[in-house]
Amino acid sequence: MKPSEIMSSIQLNGKNIALTDVLVDEMGDNHVQTSVDTPLRNDAFVLSDEDKIKAIEKHFRAIMEVLGLDLNDDSLKGTPKRVAKMYVKEIFKGLNPENMPKVTLFNNSYHYNQMLVEKNISFYSNCEHHFVPIIGRAHVAYISNGKVIGLSKLNRIVNYFAKRPQVQERLTMQIGTALQKILGTQDVAVVIDAKHLCVASRGIEDDTSTTVTSFYEGKFKEEATRSEFLKYLELHTKV
Numbered sequence: 001m002k003p004s005e006i007m008s009s010i011q012l013n014g015k016n017i018a019l020t021d022v023l024v025d026e027m028g029d030n031h032v033q034t035s036v037d038t039p040l041r042n043d044a045f046v047l048s049d050e051d052k053i054k055a056i057e058k059h060f061r062a063i064m065e066v067l068g069l070d071l072n073d074d075s076l077k078g079t080p081k082r083v084a085k086m087y088v089k090e091i092f093k094g095l096n097p098e099n100m101p102k103v104t105l106f107n108n109s110y111h112y113n114q115m116l117v118e119k120n121i122s123f124y125s126n127c128e129h130h131f132v133p134i135i136g137r138a139h140v141a142y143i144s145n146g147k148v149i150g151l152s153k154l155n156r157i158v159n160y161f162a163k164r165p166q167v168q169e170r171l172t173m174q175i176g177t178a179l180q181k182i183l184g185t186q187d188v189a190v191v192i193d194a195k196h197l198c199v200a201s202r203g204i205e206d207d208t209s210t211t212v213t214s215f216y217e218g219k220f221k222e223e224a225t226r227s228e229f230l231k232y233l234e235l236h237t238k239v
């Protein structure tokens with residue numbers, strides 16, 4: 001018996017509701033991706049950072065007031081400004097293309113023609129559905145097409161895209177497609193393993209699960225290349 005045959009509908013407020021309807025209603029279309037781009041309005045950068053901080057400070061103060069917090073309290077009175085600055089200058093600074101890391105490429109003069117893997121790139125992002133942290137590690141790989149990139153730039157690129165309200169699927173694709181563009185090659189792989197605090201600290205409150213997403217393009221679509229990459233991820237190297 002398939003699960004759907006065991007219970008395909010439930011009683012809710014006296015109505016018979018198909019279980020699929022309930023699930024769809026709960027999920028909304030949160031995870032339907034229409035584009036790899038972060039959905040931004042055309043006027044996203046009309047306001048300066050300073051104006052954004054002022055506006056967010058005002059609105060965040062209003063949220064705290066609605067919650068009943070006393071904004072005259074010494075410990076709380078600076079919070080609206082702190083949160084506003086943190087949003088604009090730190091945790092969401094990757095929304096602004098001006099903050100894209102400047103990347104210098106080098107000629108692959110030593111003719112290294114194997115894959116390069118940088119693993120365990122740690123990042124902090126924020127889930128765009130709940131605005132709570134996503135904590136994870138990205139593993140990226142590419143095969144040089146004549147150009148190589150400074151290793152720390154790989155960290156910077158991961159962190160640039162992480163500093164946005166995100167869903168993990170989009171974060172993975174944004175890193176992958178950016179690396180393809182920068183390096184001028186299709187041969188790029190990205191695997192992300194992350195913990196979502198919206199799953200751990202609220203909602204289902206599962207503190208142990210992590211989510212894995214991947215991006216395999218070019219030669220990484222081939223079984224042999226992909227499994228070589230995955231083998232490196234299993235290595236526990238001590239430096």
Ligand SMILES: [Zn+2]
Nearest residue numbers: 127129130198
């Ligand atoms: Zn979430």
